[in-house]
Amino acid sequence: MPALPAKSSISSPFTVPSDGRFVVADTSTGPGKGVAGKKSLEKQLTNTVESISELQRKLYADDRFSLLLVFQAMDAAGKDGTIRAVMSGVNPAGCQVSSFKSPSDEELEHDWLWRTSKRLPERGRIGIFNRSYYEEVLAVRVHPEYLKNQRLPQPQHEELWEERFESIRDHEKHLSRNGTVVLKFWLNVSKEEQKKRFNKRLKTPEKYWKFSKSDLTTRDSWDEYMQAYESMLNKTSTEYAPWFAIPADDKRYMRVCVAEIIQQALEALPLRYPEKAPGEIAKFEEYIARLASETD
Numbered sequence: 001m002p003a004l005p006a007k008s009s010i011s012s013p014f015t016v017p018s019d020g021r022f023v024v025a026d027t028s029t030g031p032g033k034g035v036a037g038k039k040s041l042e043k044q045l046t047n048t049v050e051s052i053s054e055l056q057r058k059l060y061a062d063d064r065f066s067l068l069l070v071f072q073a074m075d076a077a078g079k080d081g082t083i084r085a086v087m088s089g090v091n092p093a094g095c096q097v098s099s100f101k102s103p104s105d106e107e108l109e110h111d112w113l114w115r116t117s118k119r120l121p122e123r124g125r126i127g128i129f130n131r132s133y134y135e136e137v138l139a140v141r142v143h144p145e146y147l148k149n150q151r152l153p154q155p156q157h158e159e160l161w162e163e164r165f166e167s168i169r170d171h172e173k174h175l176s177r178n179g180t181v182v183l184k185f186w187l188n189v190s191k192e193e194q195k196k197r198f199n200k201r202l203k204t205p206e207k208y209w210k211f212s213k214s215d216l217t218t219r220d221s222w223d224e225y226m227q228a229y230e231s232m233l234n235k236t237s238t239e240y241a242p243w244f245a246i247p248a249d250d251k252r253y254m255r256v257c258v259a260e261i262i263q264q265a266l267e268a269l270p271l272r273y274p275e276k277a278p279g280e281i282a283k284f285e286e287y288i289a290r291l292a293s294e295t296d
Contacts, residue, residue, distance in 0.1 A: 009268045012261050016186075016233045016243035024230040027245050029190040031253040041252040045085065048259040053089035055266035059124055060094045062271045066121040066180045069262065070129045072138070073187035074225060075215045076197040077248045078255075079130055082187065086259045087128065096121060099130040108149055112136045112164075113171060123179060133171075134184075137164050137232050142224045165235040172241035181265055182241035185258055186233060189248040191222055 016022050036044065059065060071079045087095055098119040107115040113133055121127025140146045147156050172182050189197075198215065201207040218225070237243035244261055248254045 010242070010261060010264045012244055012257070012264075014244045014246050014257060014261075016237035016245050018237050018239060018242075020234045022230065022234050022237070022245070024188075024226050024233075027188055029188050029193065029247050030249045031247055035250075035253055038252060041256050045252070045256050045259055048256065048263050049086060049089040051263050052086070052259065052266065053091070055263065055271070056090045056094050056126060058271045058273065059126070059266060059269070060091070061124070061273050063124040063274075064179055065269055065271070066123050067126045067262075067266065068121055068129065068175065068180050068182045069126065070132045070134065070182070070184040071187065072131060072134050072184070072229075073248065074189055074194060074222075075218060076194050076201070076210075077187040077189035078251050079187060081251060082185075082255050082258055083128055083130060085255045086262065087126070090126060094124065095126045095128070097128040097130060100132060100135065103149075108151070112150065113167065120175070120180065133168065134232060134236075137161055137168070138225065138228050141228045141231075142221050161231070162235075165232075168236050169238060169241075172236075172238070176240040181269065183261060183265055184237075184241060184243045185261075186229065186243055186245050187248040187254060188245050191219075193249040194219065 035041075059067065071083065073079050083097060087097075096119070098116075100116065103112075103115060116129065116133045119127065119129070141161060144156055175182055198211065198219075201211040233243050233245065244258075246254050246257050
C-alpha cells in the first residue's frame with residue numbers, strides 16, 4: 001500500500017487529476033473572489049506552519065516515513081519565498097533543501113535521476129527539491145539541444161518523453177511504497193505577473209542579484225514551456241504522487257495553499273511517538289530520584 005493516503009484524504013481544489021484532462025489555459029493564476037485579506041492570510045499561515053512544525057517533530061520521532069516536496073515553476077513564481085515561509089517553523093535538523101540547476105560534468109556521467117536520488121530525504125525528514133528531475137521533461141524538452149551533453153546511448157527519438165514520464169512514475173511509486181510521501185507543487189504564475197516581478201527586480205538594487213538575462217530567454221519560450229508543463233502534469237500526477245497547480249500571482253495566498261496541503265498530508269500519516277517498554281517506564285521514578293539527589 002502506498003505511503004500516501006488516498007487522494008481524497010488531501011482535500012484541495014488545486015489537485016491535478018490523474019485522468020489526463022488537465023488544461024493549463026483553463027487554470028487560474030489568481031486567488032479569485034472571496035479570499036481572506038492580508039492579515040487573515042498571514043495569521044492562517046502562521047497557524048498552519050505551527051501545526052506543520054509539531055507534525056514534523058512527530059515524523060522525526062516516528063522514523064518510518066519521509067516527505068518529499070517538489071517545487072517547479074517559471075522564473076519569479078516565488079519558489080524560494082514559499083519554501084522559506086512554509087518551512088520557517090521546521091527544525092533545520094529534520095529538513096533539507098536541494099536546488100538543481102544545470103548538471104555538472106560528474107552528474108552528466110550518470111543517468112538523469114542520479115543527482116536527485118542522492119538528495120532524497122532520510123526516514124523522519126522532510127526533503128525539498130527546488131526544481132528537480134522534472135527539468136528533464138521541461139527545460140530539456142523545450143531545448144532538446146541539452147540532450148547532446150547527456151550522451152544517451154539512443155539519441156533523441158519519438159518515444160523519449162513518454163519513456164521519461166514512465167521512469168518518473170516508476171521512481172515515485174517506488175519511493176511511495178518505501179515510505180516517502182511525494183507532494184509536487186507547480187506554482188502557476190501568469191505571464192503578466194512575471195513581467196511585473198521582473199520589472200521590480202530590474203528597478204530595485206537589493207533585487208538585482210535575482211535577475212539574469214537568461215530569465216528573458218526562458219520567457220521568450222513561454223508558450224513552449226506551458227505546453228511542456230501541461231504534458232508533464234497530465235502524465236505524472238498520480239494518486240501516490242499528486243501534482244497541485246497552485247495559483248501564484250498572490251504570494252500570501254499561494255503560501256497558505258501549499259502549507260495546508262503539507263499539513264493535511266502529515267496529519268493523514270499514522271505517526272506515533274516511540275513507546276518505552278513497561279519495564280523501562282517502571283524505572284523512571286528511580287531515575288527521577290537519582291537526578292533529584294544530584295548536587296551542583
